[in-house]
Amino acid sequence: MNHLVVIPARAGSTRLPRKPLRLIAGRTLLHRTIAMARAAISDRDDVALVVATDDEDIAAHAREAGCPAVMTDSALATGSGRALAAALSFAEGPRFVVNLQGDSPFQPEGALGAVLAALESGAEVATPVIALDWESLDALREHKLLSPFSGTTCVRAPDGRALWFSKAILPAIRDEDRLRATDRLSPVWRHVGLYGYQLEALRRFEACAPTMLERLEGLEQLRLIELGIEIMTVAVDAPRFDSSGIDTEADISKVERLIAEHGDPTPAL
Template sequence: MTLLVVIPARAGSTRLPRKPLRLIAGRTLLHRTIAMARAAIGGRADVALVVATDDREIADHARAAGCDAVMTDSAIATGSGRALAAALAQSAPPRFVVNLQGDSPFQPEGALAAVIAALEAGAQVATPVIALDWPALDALRDHKTRSPFSGTTCARAPDGHALWFSKTIIPAIRNEERLRADQPRSPVWRHVGLYGYALDALRRFEACSPTALENLEGLEQLRLLELGIPVMTVPVDPPLFDSSGIDTEADIVRVEALIAQYGDPVPAL
């Protein structure tokens, strides 16, 4: 096994308790994420998939879908920490580890493959981003009036490396009306909740305590930037419909309405 894809599935979400088991249009969030991951991995023999959880019911629910599950310490506070614990529990440590956040089952097609390609090309850390057109930016702004901490944006350097991530919408835009008239896309990139790590980079990340800015924003990837670990951002096309993640009851209602309108993008298990 060269690469391990880990779905962290913590029971104790404060905003949406027992989130992995919540139903979305008749299927649980966890089963949806497993199905999406399997479709993205395809038939690669060097890639394994596992759910990392601190809850027996969630582990059993993963196994019912035919997915391996690893029990991890409930004291682990981050998805990346749970991903590292799952990697170290394997009989042979993988070269790369992907943390596929369990609350984002509607990933863009090709995002996982793009992250894997960036790792294999030498990136220490890789994560996808989507260039927002103006209607998508307007929709994100509207969404944040109701769920201000749902959805993350990214400022990027010209070479693709991340400069910063934020739960606010960055960058601020001067002369927006002129830009809207001149170009079809806004300068805002939305971050997709998927991270790939070289194992050594993930070990280094987890060996350090959370930083003050990481705690303020609630974004663990800020620790990487503060440690000087480069994060390569990989542009991907937007999914069938745009969902920033499932964090609240309102997010479930919104996504179910999108499924009813556009159809279900997640394949059957």
């Protein structure tokens, strides 16, 4: 096995209990994520897909969709830790491990492939970002009035290295009216919930305790930055509709409205 894509799907979300089994416009969050991942790797025979969970009902639900599932310890605190546990459950460990967050089923087309390409080019860790136009930035600001911890922004260097991630909208923008008049895109990048790791980088991450800044923001990737592990961001186009992860009831309502307006982007299983 060369590449392993893991969908972590734990039952114990505090804001949205049993989140992977929640329905979004008639299809569960987990089945939507599996369908998206399967379509993204359909042309690659060197990539395996698995769900990592701590709940037998979720495992059975994954298998109903034809996706293998492995049971992982419920004490694991992060999706990346669950992804490592899944990777180590195979006799032949993968070279690369992708943590495809189970609450982000509306990924940009090509995001998974772009992350795999960055890993194959030598990145220790890779993750996608989307440049927000002003309309999308306004929508994110409005959404955060109801769900302030839904949606993550990224500050990145010109070469793509991630400098910081936050649940706040970064960077702050001086003289915004002037920028709006001259630039189609805002300076804000939205992070997409997808991480690819060299296996050794993932081991280093999981061997370290959560850091203070990671706990404050609720963002596991900040641990990597504090450890000095470089995260390479890859710019991808926005999906058919721009949605952050599914963390709250408000997120489900928002996505169902977008599906009603623009059609359902999730492919068939």
